[in-house]
Amino acid sequence: MVKITFDGIEVEVEEGTTILQAARKIGGDVVPPAMCFYTPLKGSGGKCRVCLVKVAQGSAKDPRPMPKLVASCITQVQDGMVVENTTNEDVLNARKGIVEMLLINHPLDCPVCDQAGECDLQNLSYEHGVSATRYEEERRTFNKVDLGPYIQLHMTRCILCYRCVYTADQIAENRVHGVLGRGDAAEIGTYIENVIDNEFSGNVIDVCPVGALTDKTWRFKNRVWFTKPMDAHRDCPTCSGKVTLWTRGEEVLRVTARKDQYAEVEEFICNTCRFDKKEVKDWTIEGPRHIDRGSVISANHYELPVVNVPIVPNLPVSTKKNLPQE
């Protein structure tokens, strides 16, 4: 076990843990955001650079600070390491700069984007973005591409986190999509117009931090915040069958894997569960899903029983006096 100090909070973690995972052990507001790192995917991380932190002391043995900001998702902790995230001005400025970079070519079409309300980039730009853009040039755009009958790729929104590539590599078999081109002309693509046809291909939608990969059975059906997430399961021969149903009334609008606090899926699910089982009778409902990640849903707290409480709890006496008397 090694001990590190993260934003002034001491935490003990196992050797080989990354700074980000150590911060997640603390939890709360000090955790650096992560757009490309995804715990279940080996090799992910280090690309988006929003998780940059300052290592003010390398280790107890070698107390020199690291010269550059480091990506916390791929840097392993050392005993006695001192890390600064929200307490360091440079880190916050660098993060602001990187969020700006991520947004200059992003279409900001949140009003028509299916991801809106549970989008990591949206949350990130609320927290670290600036209100105005300094980018005057034309934004990079791509045509929408259908990757088979279930998935649509809208490359214009993509931030090239590579998560879907790793998913196709590690979760599914026979990866047919990857990154083509280089620099800001790089794009996710199936060379050429290939169809992603695989029982686990739908997971690329779940891992996408933005609205670049969307579920065609759900596109434009509804907004996230109008739907109710319910934990449900079924006996599935290919996957665990443990999912979250997003329902409105008796209608199952969408099926996704269960995601934790950091929007990482607990268990990957198969395409049959995700795309074909769209009726309540297909599922055993366990109860409402508690969403504690950055999502508009978590603002609702609908799962708490609604008790009879006054809408304005402590109405000042003076106001009451002025109410019309019966």
Place this chain on the structure above:
Amino acid sequence: MGLKILTEHINVPGIETLEVYRKHGGYKSVEKALKTMSPDEVVEEVKTSGLRGRGGAGFPTGMKWSFLAKPEGVPRYLVCNADESEPGTFKDRWFMEKNPHALVEGMITSSYALGANTSYIYIRGELLFVLRILEKAIAEAYAAGLLGKNILGSGYDLDLHVAPGGGAYICGEETALLESLEGKRGNPRNKPPFPAVKGLFQCPTVVNNVETIASVPWIVNNTGAEYAKVGVGRSTGTKLISASGNINNPGVFEIELGVPVEEFIYSDQYCGGIWNGKQLKAVVPGGSSVPILPANLILKTAAGEDRLMTYESLSDGGFVSGSMLGSGAFIVFDEDQCIVRNTWNYARFYHHESCGQCSPCREGTGWMEKVLHRIEYGHGHQQDIDLLVSVAKQIEGNTICPLGDAAAWPVASAVRHFRDEFEWHIKHPKEATAPGAVYRGQLDAVTA
């Protein structure tokens, strides 16, 4: 002219053949190292020599070699980085083309020192003709028993392969090079682990520049202490400089490190002065990625000392008033060259060559290019200058590999030293976009 370590026999006719090369003392270091020295002794010699990486970063080679992890039963690799693609740099191409056996000899001696039984020369894809020259030289070496099994009866085996890249600048970055060599997309890896621990095929690997490896035979033959006598301070030995731009005598020069910059530009031995008797405006002393310096700062440091062609002297003053020796691509600008246009040209290169893996570099390089394009073509605004500085700062240091820094430095330094020229471009778009128009205000400041 000074001592010639790399280029002594380079103009001998037929030096590219094994026969002539051996006649001029070739492959002596292989015999000496394999028969009389242990691998550690060779590493020690290189350490004593103070040889520093000639690819740009200038990291001490002996130290790099001693960092190589040596776990039991795991092969080690030596990879020669011949993916020379920095704008302004052409020394490795010229050297390999002229004297391929010198590189092959260096590879054998260095591989022996590192205990590598398979080594690779990763060559830039555009240099296909050089690849053929190297392959011919390697075939000759195999036939003479200098490569393959049991080299010169010493019991040491080495296979040497030449692998061409696809012509991407990013594959000159060592981890991207290894990815590319493994047959994958040339994306730089996250570090750590460094190649010395997990490199090619996840095995310990050393990646060295062509010139670094070609310097090793001389060090083995003449001892590291002898090599350390050449040069100034921690910049030992000789260096190939690719001189280009507005000079009378462009080309590759081998210099002893420590030649004054002024002498290098104006002496007939080297660049031979600025062409047509024009005035010197600026110099990029180490390839397009290092900061540009105006005439007054390249000849003298901020403290008023003469600047020398050494790693230390050129970086004297940090990035405020200094630059870097880099890969030794010495690009000279005369008074008629437009710094804005040149900066835009560099930015365009880095925009094109960014791998697109990490966000600051992918988005930032394109952004800088577009802003510079706007200024150059007379559509800039006053706030664009600060925008450029700010974008460069957002990229610098926040990326996976040094390409982000390499893209940010030339832009930031051009604005730092030639701000008035940028301002002139923005204030007078009509004059600035006229054919052949150049801002000359800076020159008065230089001569005054």
